[in-house]
Amino acid sequence: xxxxxxxxxxxxxAILLVACSGSDNNNDAIVLPPGDVGLKLVQDLxxxxxxxxxxxxTGLEFPTTIAxxxxxxxxxxxxxxxxxxxxxxxxxxFNTLPFTDLETMVTGGFPSAGENGLIGLAFDPxxxxxxxxxxxxxxxxxxxxxxxxARMKDQNNRAVDFEILLDNLPSAPxxxxxxxxxxxxxxxxxxxxxxxxxxxxxxxxQFNGKIxxxxxxxxxxxDNPDPDSYVWASGLRNSFGLVFNDNSDLLATENGPDMxxxxxxxxxxxxxGWPLVLGNSAQPEFINPIFVWENIVSPxxxxxxKGSQFPQNFKGKMFTVLFGSTFSDGPSPxxxxxxxxxxxxxxxxxxxxxxxxxxxxxxxxxxxxxxAEGPDGMLYLSDIFQGKIFRIRFGNSGAPL
Ligand SMILES: [Ca+2]
Numbered sequence: 001x002x003x004x005x006x007x008x009x010x011x012x013x014a015i016l017l018v019a020c021s022g023s024d025n026n027n028d029a030i031v032l033p034p035g036d037v038g039l040k041l042v043q044d045l046x047x048x049x050x051x052x053x054x055x056x057x058t059g060l061e062f063p064t065t066i067a068x069x070x071x072x073x074x075x076x077x078x079x080x081x082x083x084x085x086x087x088x089x090x091x092x093x094f095n096t097l098p099f100t101d102l103e104t105m106v107t108g109g110f111p112s113a114g115e116n117g118l119i120g121l122a123f124d125p126x127x128x129x130x131x132x133x134x135x136x137x138x139x140x141x142x143x144x145x146x147x148x149x150a151r152m153k154d155q156n157n158r159a160v161d162f163e164i165l166l167d168n169l170p171s172a173p174x175x176x177x178x179x180x181x182x183x184x185x186x187x188x189x190x191x192x193x194x195x196x197x198x199x200x201x202x203x204x205x206q207f208n209g210k211i212x213x214x215x216x217x218x219x220x221x222x223d224n225p226d227p228d229s230y231v232w233a234s235g236l237r238n239s240f241g242l243v244f245n246d247n248s249d250l251l252a253t254e255n256g257p258d259m260x261x262x263x264x265x266x267x268x269x270x271x272x273g274w275p276l277v278l279g280n281s282a283q284p285e286f287i288n289p290i291f292v293w294e295n296i297v298s299p300x301x302x303x304x305x306k307g308s309q310f311p312q313n314f315k316g317k318m319f320t321v322l323f324g325s326t327f328s329d330g331p332s333p334x335x336x337x338x339x340x341x342x343x344x345x346x347x348x349x350x351x352x353x354x355x356x357x358x359x360x361x362x363x364x365x366x367x368x369x370x371x372a373e374g375p376d377g378m379l380y381l382s383d384i385f386q387g388k389i390f391r392i393r394f395g396n397s398g399a400p401l
Contacts, residue, residue: 114173309377
């Protein structure tokens, strides 16, 4: 079985000579506050001094996106890639029944191989009032797999009123339907990979390699570039992470083929070049990324930190998960980590500089993928192959460090 786009990447993994985090990672002396005593400390995710990593959940089947609803409740929604289940964890344990089992809601069943399946999850901006939850996923079809966008309502931790908003989207064992994000305009933005048909990323009549924009009910917004089309931006290969920042810029991570991963600011009608150009070009018809990783690191989830549990200098910073190469054992010198990005400027004029925040030092297989900020301001990270969720917090709660 192969997971995620990054399967195409060759291993850059090697023995990590740990000079990267400055962490002493000696947690022996840490005394956890009451209520956290049961959580196992994680020594092999290296974080800056003062931070603590805990094992928050285990036993998951390929967890992808993780997200807390914007109602302040301490409920963590967890997507499982191939089971099609969305689980809810609250008060330290998973609910007996999942939020939903999408396998039972669609025909065809979920893929049992490849990197496609249940990927994206987003809450309606007005979730507190309307309880809508949106998901992106791919299911088996007679011709391979197809992508779908669906929404449902959260009724006491169970999904009701399931409806498909958009169907028959391009999919493949990789480069399938990825994430989704609500904009400050109340529209839903969805990333679709090129489904290994790269030329179609330049064809505005195809959904391969596009960012789509739709109304929450699945209709086409009248102010799209073409009022009869969902297409918002084109020329993308496989953008996994999708998020708006406080400047109302839509950021998307782009996975390059064997070099030049990108971070793009997605603008209305923008063409991001794939497969005609990689990274920066001088051709005015293509929009250049705001950041290029020359070597493949497989940037995935991105998240802007809004909380106050971390030290003040982290507020507004962008955490970026670098997945690394799939199935590789042990740490990687350049990937398998979370980096923290500092922005200057906005829009296409943005620049960003990165530094390491959390780096993998696990001996076994594992790749970081989903990232969520809890209502407690702590950072939650899913590891797809370890089937775990880690929690990272700053140890400022009276614990001796
Ligand atoms: Ca590009």
